[in-house]
Amino acid sequence: MKGKGNSGKILGIIISSLLALFFVFYLGYSYGVRVGSLSAPPSYIENARENMPASVDFSLFWQTWNKARELYIGDSDPQEMIYGAISGMVSALGDPYSAFLKPSDNEKFSQDLSGQFDGIGAELTMQNGQIVVVAPLAGSPAEKAGVRAKDVIVEIDGTGATEMSLNQAVDKIRGKAGTQIKLKILRTGVENPLDFTITRESIKVESVTYKLEDVAGKKIAILKVSQFGDDTMDLAEKYAKEIVKDKASGVILDLRNNPGGYLDSSVEFANLFLEQGKTVVVEVDKEGAKKEYKTDKAPILKDYPTVVLANGGSASAAEIVTGALRDYKRAEIVGEKTFGKGSVQALEPLLKGAALKVTIAKWLTPLGTEINKVGITPDIVVALSDADQNAGRDPQLDKAKSEIISKIK
Incomplete structure (x- = not known):
């Protein structure tokens, strides 16, 4: 009876130890799976491993990606996050003239070099912190609407222009041909602001x-x-x-x-x-x-x-x-x-x-x-x-x- 009792105790200890080991293994496995999944690209990302350098560990990138998507309180656009990540990568070169251009930016860049874009056809400048019309182009929507040289743009589509940079104002005024934009303008000699609704057209500017x-x-x-x-x-x-x-x-x-x-x-x-x-x-x-x-x-x-x-x-x-x-x-x-x-x-x-x-x-x-x-x-x-x-x-x-x-x- 004594020997049989000792055998039972030993067997119990072995089973308990095995259960404990299994529990530790399970926790480690679960943690590893979770960390591993957080360090891998999510299933909705296309071509995540295409052209990936073998010498670079991307696990930190995907771990950060997944954490940001999981924990951020607001909405996030995966494609914009990818564009932002690529922009950051190119910015890390430390060169002010190297840049990633997402499709919409690349299209605008090409339009600028071609001299052709959609807008109202007014040359703008910044004077005394104000967005001022240098001159409307001949035959442009701006000229046809009655915009004049030295007009001061104070509002663009309901948004105040006084805090905008020149580039911000230009970007906001440009838009697809056929769409409309509303401008509020101050003009010398006119007491009250003038309101214009202008339909954008394709504009060609000679260099x-x-x-x-x-x-x-x-x-x-x-x-x-x-x-x-x-x-x-x-x-x-x-x-x-x-x-x-x-x-x-x-x-x-x-x-x-x-x-x-x-x-x-x-x-x-x-x-x-x-x-x-x-x-x-x-x-x-x-x-x-x-x-x-x-x-x-x-x-x-x-x-x-x-x-x-x-x-x-x-x-x-x-x-x-x-x-x-x-x-x-x-x-x-x-x-x-x-x-x-x-x-x-x-x-x-x-x-x-x-x-x-x-x-x-x-x-x-x-x-x-x-x-x-x-x-x-x-x-x-x-x-x-x-x-x-x-x-x-x-x-x-x-x-x-x-x-x-x-x-x-």
């Missing part, structure tokens, strides 16, 4: 404009380039031929507030003023390899005295042209120091209409000058103050006119 002015008895061509986009060279060559036909005595090239655009367009544009075979810009890639971009045509405007207008809004491709004309002493630069963007970006198409804008090289002027974060200081520095703009004065253009007259023989 190059030309006018011929009489300055001190001389015909002076004023060529303004707002960006180096899809239509730039067709328009530039057209107007260059008109300048010759109009027998202008000199050219003022206005590159103020030109944010840049296509590198190739800037090289072709410089070719209007520089002899064939001249280096316009030198591109340097991540390995240090250099590539020179040269002019390859006979220049239409080679013999015309030229003054370039530039300011802090002149960047990238605009600085390429400015730098090349300066290095070859082909033009005098008037205005303010340029922005200082000496890098080259490639636009890589991605799935579903998205794109990656990524810096692939830096560029140097023909003499090897690097202007990134430095800019180009004009030969003659002339400021344009808020007071000047508010009063409709342009001392920079005035100086350019006096300089071009002094160069004409």
Whole structure:
């Protein structure tokens, strides 16, 4: 009896131990399954492991994703979360000019470079903290509705515009052709605000404009380039031929507030003023390899005295042209120091209409000058103050006119 009792106790201890081990195993397994599931992509995410690098552990990403989706008090859009994550990844490169463009942003970026977009067709600026109409485009919905130059926009679709940035106002005013937008406007000489309901249309804005002015008895061509986009060279060559036909005595090239655009367009544009075979810009890639971009045509405007207008809004491709004309002493630069963007970006198409804008090289002027974060200081520095703009004065253009007259023989 004694031996049998001890055997029972031993058997009981073994069973208890096994149960305890099983319980610990079960808890560990359950915890592991939960942590494992939180560290894996959810089933509703398509192609979660497509092109995934073998050396990168994505478990933390998916654990954070699942926790955020599980615990966040509000609604969350999985696709917007993916876009945000990708944007953060590209931002981690630490380069201000590299960016992920989700499909809607990529479409807007392409529209801006093409000069074609849906909106009301009014050029806007910021003056004294207010959104001001510079001018409605000829034949645009804004002009047809009665919007005038110097009108102040104080409300857009019921939302106050006084706290908006210029970009925010532009984005809100743009929209699909055929849709309507309501603007509340203040106008000098009119006591009460004016209300406008305007139907948006497809708008085409030319990147190059030309006018011929009489300055001190001389015909002076004023060529303004707002960006180096899809239509730039067709328009530039057209107007260059008109300048010759109009027998202008000199050219003022206005590159103020030109944010840049296509590198190739800037090289072709410089070719209007520089002899064939001249280096316009030198591109340097991540390995240090250099590539020179040269002019390859006979220049239409080679013999015309030229003054370039530039300011802090002149960047990238605009600085390429400015730098090349300066290095070859082909033009005098008037205005303010340029922005200082000496890098080259490639636009890589991605799935579903998205794109990656990524810096692939830096560029140097023909003499090897690097202007990134430095800019180009004009030969003659002339400021344009808020007071000047508010009063409709342009001392920079005035100086350019006096300089071009002094160069004409």
